[in-house]
Amino acid sequence: MLELAISMLKDYHLCDHCLGRQVALVGYGLSNNERGKILKDALVLELFEKAKQDKEAAMILQNIAEMGNILAKNSFEKILDKSSKHSLADGRSCHLCQGLFVRLDDIVKRIVAKLENEDYQSFLVGAKFAPEVIEREDDLRAKYKITTGESIKSEFTREIGKKIMILTEKEPDFHLPDITIVIDLVSQKTILQKRSLYLYGRYNKFIRTIPQTRWPCYDCKGIGCIKCDFTGKRYQVSIEELIAEPILKITGGIGSKFHGAGREDINALMLGNGRPFVLEIQEPKIRSINLKKVEKIVNRKTRGKVKISGLSFSNKRKVQEIKSLAKKTRKTYRALVELDETVSDEQLSQLEKEFRAKKIKQQTPRRVLHRRADLERPKTVHEVSVKRIKEMEIEAEILGEGGLYIKELISGDDGRTIPSFASILGCKANCKKLDVIYLHHTDD
Ligand SMILES: [Zn+2]
Ligand SMILES: [Zn+2]
Numbered sequence: 238m239l240e241l242a243i244s245m246l247k248d249y250h251l252c253d254h255c256l257g258r259q260v261a262l263v264g265y266g267l268s269n270n271e272r273g274k275i276l277k278d279a280l281v282l283e284l285f286e287k288a289k290q291d292k293e294a295a296m297i298l299q300n301i302a303e304m305g306n307i308l309a310k311n312s313f314e315k316i317l318d319k320s321s322k323h324s325l326a327d328g329r330s331c332h333l334c335q336g337l338f339v340r341l342d343d344i345v346k347r348i349v350a351k352l353e354n355e356d357y358q359s360f361l362v363g364a365k366f367a368p369e370v371i372e373r374e375d376d377l378r379a380k381y382k383i384t385t386g387e388s389i390k391s392e393f394t395r396e397i398g399k400k401i402m403i404l405t406e407k408e409p410d411f412h413l414p415d416i417t418i419v420i421d422l423v424s425q426k427t428i429l430q431k432r433s434l435y436l437y438g439r440y441n442k443f444i445r446t447i448p449q450t451r452w453p454c455y456d457c458k459g460i461g462c463i464k465c466d467f468t469g470k471r472y473q474v475s476i477e478e479l480i481a482e483p484i485l486k487i488t489g490g491i492g493s494k495f496h497g498a499g500r501e502d503i504n505a506l507m508l509g510n511g512r513p514f515v516l517e518i519q520e521p522k523i524r525s526i527n528l529k530k531v532e533k534i535v536n537r538k539t540r541g542k543v544k545i546s547g548l549s550f551s552n553k554r555k556v557q558e559i560k561s562l563a564k565k566t567r568k569t570y571r572a573l574v575e576l577d578e579t580v581s582d583e584q585l586s587q588l589e590k591e592f593r594a595k596k597i598k599q600q601t602p603r604r605v606l607h608r609r610a611d612l613e614r615p616k617t618v619h620e621v622s623v624k625r626i627k628e629m630e631i632e633a634e635i636l637g638e639g640g641l642y643i644k645e646l647i648s649g650d651d652g653r654t655i656p657s658f659a660s661i662l663g664c665k666a667n668c669k670k671l672d673v674i675y676l677h678h679t680d681d
Pocket of ligand 1: 255331335
């Protein structure tokens with residue numbers, strides 16, 4: 238190992254970090270700069286006598302001394318007394334890192350100042366190096382056949398991470414850090430990437446005419462025009478905006494995404510236990526929030542329209558989970574149905590009897606054909622119970638499997654849903670009002 242160090246230091250100035258890093262995989266328990274320093278000290282002791290006569294040994298001693306090694310400096314000056322041919326040069330920088338590791342503390346200081354106003358528990362350090370730096374190290378390793386080295390990037394990010402940990406008392410996290418610190422050594426800029434905050438909860442919707450998510454204006458596609466009063470929106474407010482806006486304000490996030498476990502019709506209420514959702518807050522400034530308080534604030538602002546409950550901290554995986562759960566979730570609907578003929582009580586009880594655990598065929602409704610493939614889907618209607626409201630108006634409670642189209646189950650959609658309320662009652666049937674009154678979650 239001393240041989241290797243001798244041949245490298247004969248040709249190059251290397252700092253303790255960069256020398257030690259070439260033998261990082263030998264033994265355990267020392268940082269690279271400790272390894273580098275030990276190697277250099279050992280070399281100075283080894284070469285001290287020889288350097289008095291031998292030019293090459295003197296040159297190595299000089300190189301080590303010029304990189305700031307005290308033992309080498311003092312020893313070199315002793316030799317210098319006798320032959321005044323050599324003198325120490327100032328301001329030499331390391332061949333590999335060009336002084337990067339000398340600046341570690343400065344770099345860390347700037348990062349810690351940046352982190353001061355952030356709310357986080359864990360972090361991760363990443364770095365972007367200029368390709369020349371990586372190439373210089375590759376060339377050196379090829380030249381001296383070094384197979385025991387660690388990459389400069391991994392040493393650099395680890396050393397920075399250790400120092401940040403000590404100064405901030407926050408934990409490094411390699412999987413889901415709250416903040417990723419990206420040090421770009423090319424542009425000399427450091428960016429903080431903040432992980433999104435995910436909140437899981439359920440919502441109820443108590444008024445009609447608001448969509449679940451922000452709906453861009455058809456005419457201007459969201460840019461703003463006369464038709465939409467320059468809001469860019471087809472509907473002035475959505476469940477998404479009602480819930481997200483107060484939470485964005487509290488967390489100082491720059492944007493949000495709303496993921497519902499399925500959606501109800503724009504004119505349908507969402508009653509009962511509520512529909513699960515995940516709200517993603519992008520780049521939050523504050524993440525340690527009191528969820529009970531947040532729930533109260535949201536509910537005060539959205540009173541009479543929307544109510545949220547059961548807020549909890551969540552993660553990205555939950556988005557997929559609630560989406561796939563929604564497809565399987567059975568739902569109970571309440572529908573107000575208008576008929577074009579008077580039907581008898583017998584006909585109504587016949588309707589209930591027909592739809593007990595009934596398998597039906599449902600061709601994609603015409604009204605959604607523009608966004609869904611035209612397929613015939615088998616669906617199950619578990620239960621229907623009806624009550625007469627007026628002579629030609631009934632209210633039906635329908636328990637159906639996920640993805641069942643209720644409006645078409647009632648109208649028959651010109652024979653695309655078989656059977657239907659209309660086909661069984663033998664008259665026209667039209668869904669006037671539709672609400673979701675319960676979601677039967679398997680996790681309840
Ligand atoms: Zn170096
Ligand atoms: Zn518009």
